Amino acid sequence: MEKGRNGIVFALTVLIIFHHCEECTADGEDTLSLGASLGGNQTLISNSVTFALGFFSPNGTSNWYIGIWYAKLAQKTIVWVANRETPAKKRPGVFKLSTQGGLGLFDAEGTSLWSVNMSNKASRAVILDSGNFVVLSGGNKSEIVWQSFDHPFDTWLPGMKIGGKKKLVCWKNSLDPAPGLFSHQMDPSGIRQFVMRWNNSVQYYDSGAWDGKRFTHIPEMSLKGSFLYSVENTTSGFYISFALSPALKVLTRFVVQKYGVFQLYALFDNTTWSVTWSQPRDQCSVYNICGAYGSCTSKNVLSCSCIEGFVPRDNRSWSLQDWSSTGCIRQIPLNCDTRNGSSDGFLVSSVTLPDNQASSYPASTKKDCEKACLHNCSCTAFTFNPPSEPCQIWSGDFPSMRNSSSQSNSDIFIRLAASALVKFDHQRPSSKRKTTVSIVGAVLGVVAALAIALCIYSFFMWRRNRLRSMQMGADSSNSFLRMFSYR
Known part of the structure; x- marks a missing residue:
């Protein structure tokens, strides 16, 4: 009480x-x-x-x-x-x-x-x-x-020491400051360099080792007149802080963004922040940026989309650009039975898959490679690119895919349910799809050419017969008139 x-x-x-x-x-x-x-x-x-x-x-x-x-x-x-x-x-x-x-x-x-x-x-x-x-x-x-300053958030301010075990961790999304999946920290292996990691496990960027004046992968640090750096090497770790040159009258901050990029912002007019430096420069190289079965595009603006046959797992998260933690899911589940085989098929896709998830299979033809994937219920994609990599099979979900239609050296066949292939107008599994499309296209082309030739021939025959009939009519009605052709 x-x-x-x-x-x-x-x-x-x-x-x-x-x-x-x-x-x-x-x-x-x-x-x-x-x-x-x-x-x-x-x-x-x-x-x-x-x-x-x-x-x-x-x-x-x-x-x-x-x-x-x-x-x-x-x-x-x-x-x-x-x-x-x-x-x-x-x-x-x-x-x-x-x-x-x-x-x-x-x-x-x-x-x-x-x-x-x-x-x-x-x-x-x-x-x-x-x-x-x-x-x-x-x-x-x-x-x-x-x-x-001893408990950093996602932002590195002038005068703040980062290093040792201190981490900068991004927002989960624009409405939730809870820790996201991307962090910036000193290399846990002991190398004096900063690294960026996904889910505190997969490293996808490093600054290069400290050489006494700069981090080797950041040549901009050698430029004089902007930033002043201070380093401390203590028993608890290696730390670095920065300060602005007294001549600069701007506000600056480094930030780990929710999409895994480390950026430097500057405020020049007291109204708008400008990004003056960013790493990694290729934003699609950020590990798993679009989540499972998501494809990354980064031309002027970073964007993610689900590959065909897949939809966002959580539409609200995607609207907040929280792609990495949700990703995409299949619209129609696969149909696979190890004893009775599979009715699934394959869709040719222009994405790049992570090499470290592939396993080789001794198949001499693309058809054999496809069969090997279909009889393995965990197989979700395959490539056949002889002679260097004849048959490569992927299992599980795909992180870190990217749209690479201009860079792809070989076709990638993504496994989909047969009904999904029909629904999205992909008539056949990938092993026959290209041949079928080529044959149909050739036949349609020949038919179209013959139809056009027949129309032209019929027009000229009609025109010649008409002129002849007009000439005969004119000659019988007036013997003084002489007929001339249009030619």
Whole structure:
């Protein structure tokens, strides 16, 4: 009973703080003192009015987060989120620095959503002009006992050290700041280079090793006059930070995008961010960017589509460009029985499949290769490209496909249900499809040519007979008239 009463009192206390937070801290200051809270639309503003800290809710959602953004920009550009996996529902909640020195976020019912316990007693928390939110010691007022820069989000700001075990992890999608599938971090193997990884497992980009002045795959770092770099080699790892040249009066930030690209943004006119550098340059080289059975196209704008016979697994996720985590599924399931064979067929496709998922099969003809795939229920595609790779068979779902009609050196045959081939007007399995199309095309061409020749011949015969009849009629009616042909 006593515990229940205490819980009710705590919840009521939080609600009172939430509704009367104007009495707890002054809106617009840069400091959160012991026992003070933020709630509702209240914010902390850095001294030079560069950054703000407070509650925000992505457009179209009812979820609320504590975050940091650029204070002067009309459109919020979020650079850090505290509770990216545990949002407050429907209402902002309360962000508080307790009298005991603990930093925490509570929802309107008093449930803890996010917290930090400092080993040293805190005195206050401050949002700095660098975008770093720091908690200062109660003893040494300038000693930092906790800081947001040690817990990066998806953004690398000037003055922030990244390296060691720190990761930059993208948003899940534009409405959800929860960790996505793509990250930027120091190479776990111990090489002094940054890598980008999918699902914390597959590496698809590296910066090249640090040579003392730059990362070898980033020659732009050798350019003088823009960025100043500082490195630290400690027992916990290799770290690097950057700063802008004093002559530059622009805002910059590096960001891991939700589609797996690491980009540098610059704000030149205080209104619009411009991408000034991006890696990897070929966005379709990002591992599994379009998910299973998705095909990537990257000319001017990155886009994903499902190959024929497949549809998005989750339309809402695709509308938010969250392709990688959802991918595509078959419209019609395959029909395969290891004992009775398969009625499935194949569709010729202009996509590139990952080489590391293929296995070789000793087939001397394309027909034998097709049969081998049909009798293997896990086979989902095959290629036949003699003499180097006569028969290659793929199993399972396909990540990292890309539209490559101009680059493909051989036909790729994607397995589909027979009814799917009929539905999408692919009349026959791939082993006969090309021959059938060629024969039908040749026959239709010959028939069309004969029909045209017959029409021309009939026209000239009709014309000659008509002239003859006119001449005969004219001669019989008037002997003084002489007939001349049009020629």
